[in-house]
Structures are given as C-alpha cells and as structure tokens.
Amino acid sequence: xxxxxxxxxxxxxxxxxxxxxxxxxxxxxxxxxxxxxxxxxxxxxxxxxxxxxxxxxxxxxxxxxxxxxxxxxxxxxxxxxxxxxxxxxxxxxxxxxxxxxxxxxxxxxxxxxxxxxxxxxxxxxxxxxxxxxxxxxxxxxxxxxxxxxxxxxxxxxxxxxxxxxxxxxxxxxxxxxxxxxxxxxxxxxxxxxxxxxxxxxxxxxxxxxxxxxxxxxxxxxxxxxxxxxxxxxxxxxxxxxxxxxxxxxxxxxxxxxxxx
Ligand code: NAD
Numbered sequence: 314x315x316x317x318x319x320x321x322x323x324x325x326x327x328x329x330x331x332x333x334x335x336x337x338x339x340x341x342x343x344x345x346x347x348x349x350x351x352x353x354x355x356x357x358x359x360x361x362x363x364x365x366x367x368x369x370x371x372x373x374x375x376x377x378x379x380x381x382x383x384x385x386x387x388x389x390x391x392x393x394x395x396x397x398x399x400x401x402x403x404x405x406x407x408x409x410x411x412x413x414x415x416x417x418x419x420x421x422x423x424x425x426x427x428x429x430x431x432x433x434x435x436x437x438x439x440x441x442x443x444x445x446x447x448x449x450x451x452x453x454x455x456x457x458x459x460x461x462x463x464x465x466x467x468x469x470x471x472x473x474x475x476x477x478x479x480x481x482x483x484x485x486x487x488x489x490x491x492x493x494x495x496x497x498x499x500x501x502x503x504x505x506x507x508x509x510x511x512x513x514x515x516x517x518x519x520x521x522x523x524x525x526x527x528x529x530x531x532x533x534x535x536x537x538x539x540x541x542x543x544x545x546x547x548x549x550x551x552x553x554x555x556x557x558x559x560x561x562x563x564x565x566x567x568x569x570x571x572x573x
Pocket of ligand 1: 323324325326327328329330347348349350374375376377378403404405406426453454455456497498499500501502503504
C-alpha cells in the first residue's frame with residue numbers, strides 16, 4: 314500500500330511513534346526515525362523495522378522542540394530519501410501541576426514540542442508536497458486536544474492548539490492531494506501506562522490487570538487503554554487513498570472518553 318512512499322515520524326524510537334514506524338514499514342514505506350535513546354538499541358530497531366519491508370530505515374536524533382532542528386530533520390530526511398511523502402508529528406511531552414505551580418519554562422517547553430515543532434516541520438515539508446501534489450500530514454494530539462483536564466494546563470493548551478493547526482493546514486491544502494488530520498488518543502498502553510499500573514498494583518496489593526483497568530477507567534468508559542498498534546493502523550488508514558478526502562479531522566480513538 315505504501316510502497317515507494319517515505320514517512321518521517323517524530324519521536325519514533327519508543328511508544329506510539331515506534332508502533333507507527335513498524336506499521337507503515339510493514340505496508341512498504343521507507344522510514345525516517347527520530348527521537349532519543351541508546352544508539353545500539355536504535356540501530357537494532359532500524360534493522361528490525363527495515364526487515365519488515367525491505368525498505369530503508371534511517372534515524373536522526375534531532376530535538377524537534379528546537380525550531381532549527383525540526384526544520385533540519387525534514388531536510389535530512391529529504392536529502393537521505395529524496396522526498397518526504399508522509400509527515401507524522403508525534404513527539405510530545407507533558408508537565409503535571411496546577412497552573413500556579415507550572416513554571417513558565419515548562420510551559421514553553423511543552424508548547425515548543427507539542428505544538429510549535431509541528432509548525433516548523435509542516436512549513437518545511439509543504440513546498441515539496443505541493444510540488445508533487447501528494448502528502449499526508451498526521452498530528453498526534455490527544456483526548457486533551459478536545460476536552461479539558463486538570464493539572465496539565467500546558468498539555469491541554471498545546472494539544473488543542475495542534476487540532477487548530479491541523480484544521481488551518483487542512484483548509485490551506487483542501488484543493489490539493491495533501492491531507493492534514495489529527496489523531497486524538499485516550500490512555501494508551503505504552504511503557505508509562507504499564508509502569509503506573511505496576512506501581513498501583515504494588516501499592517494496593519492488587520493484580521497488574523486490576524490496576525490497569527482501574528487506571529483506564531478513570532477517563533475511559535471502555536475501561537481499557539488503546540494499544541499503540543491500533544493508533545498505528547488508524548494512521549496507516551489516513552495515509553491510504555481511501556482517506557484522500559478525510560481532511561482537517563480530529564479523529565478520536567479513546568474508548569468513548571470524549572463521547573460523554
Ligand atoms: P513516549 O514518551 O513513549 O515516546 C516519545 C518519543 O518521542 C520517544 O521516541 C522520545 O525519544 C521522543 N522525544 C521526546 N522528546 C523529543 C524531542 N524533543 N525531539 C524529538 N523526539 C523526542 O511517548 P508516547 O506515549 O508514545 O506519546 C507519543 C505522542 O502521543 C505524544 O505526542 C503524546 O502526547 C501523545 N499521546 C500519548 C498518550 C499516551 O497515553 N501515551 C495519549 C494521548 C496522546
């Protein structure tokens with residue numbers, strides 16, 4: 314399905330980004346990985362993902378919270394692969410505290426990574442996508458991009474902003490072969506989720522499964538987290554020809570969290 318396409322995925326050495334890299338590679342895309350981690354582990358990941366499709370996989374550890382590094386990442390991918398057809402803005406972070414305890418530098422960092430990084434990568438990739446009249450831009454927002462929440466003001470504001478950026482770019486490209494959409498996951502079963510469940514299980518003397526269900530049930534009517542692989546399949550759908558007229562959407566995958 315994605316043979317010949319090149320996908321750049323920010324924050325793809327772990328978690329949801331890594332699941333998307335594996336999924337798109339499995340469908341034939343070449344992949345530019347980005348993110349931090351142990352160089353040997355990243356080299357192993359590169360080989361593993363390359364083995365899924367036989368396509369090339371590269372890695373650049375740019376810090377996309379820095380404007381010049383975000384733009385440089387797009388340029389590096391273009392230089393290495395000759396093009397970027399799919400851009401997934403996934404790298405993100407959070408800071409948990411009530412607003413009066415949120416240091417301004419944490420606000421700046423969360424906004425820089427969760428929102429401004431996407432501005433910089435999109436504006437850098439757009440000319441070449443317009444030239445080929447084809448592109449897929451996917452911004453990984455959150456359920457917190459659609460509804461509020463306490464003690465995470467920078468996260469909620471940045472993820473709402475990312476949905477706004479998505480709509481604006483989708484309108485600017487509406488008459489082209491380029492689409493721009495957001496995915497808004499609820500709780501996802503990444504390492505942090507499992508660690509929180511393990512800690513809760515130890516604290517409360519309950520099983521890990523009970524702890525996972527208890528954590529998920531706080532926000533998710535489904536009572537269970539979303540798997541990274543499920544988000545990856547949604548992203549792959551957005552890259553398909555079938556999704557060519559899905560434009561400016563903020564697609565929820567959240568166990569009915571935001572349906573209430
Ligand atoms: P994660 O922490 O597991 O992985 C983050 C990835 O981003 C890693 O590869 C890391 O090296 C990379 N990274 C971190 N800072 C970076 C930077 N400055 N520049 C480049 N790369 C950087 O994250 P995750 O849980 O998989 O989340 C991915 C995205 O999904 C985030 O935008 C997050 O807000 C969003 N999200 C996550 C959940 C969840 O429950 N995990 C829920 C909703 C939305």
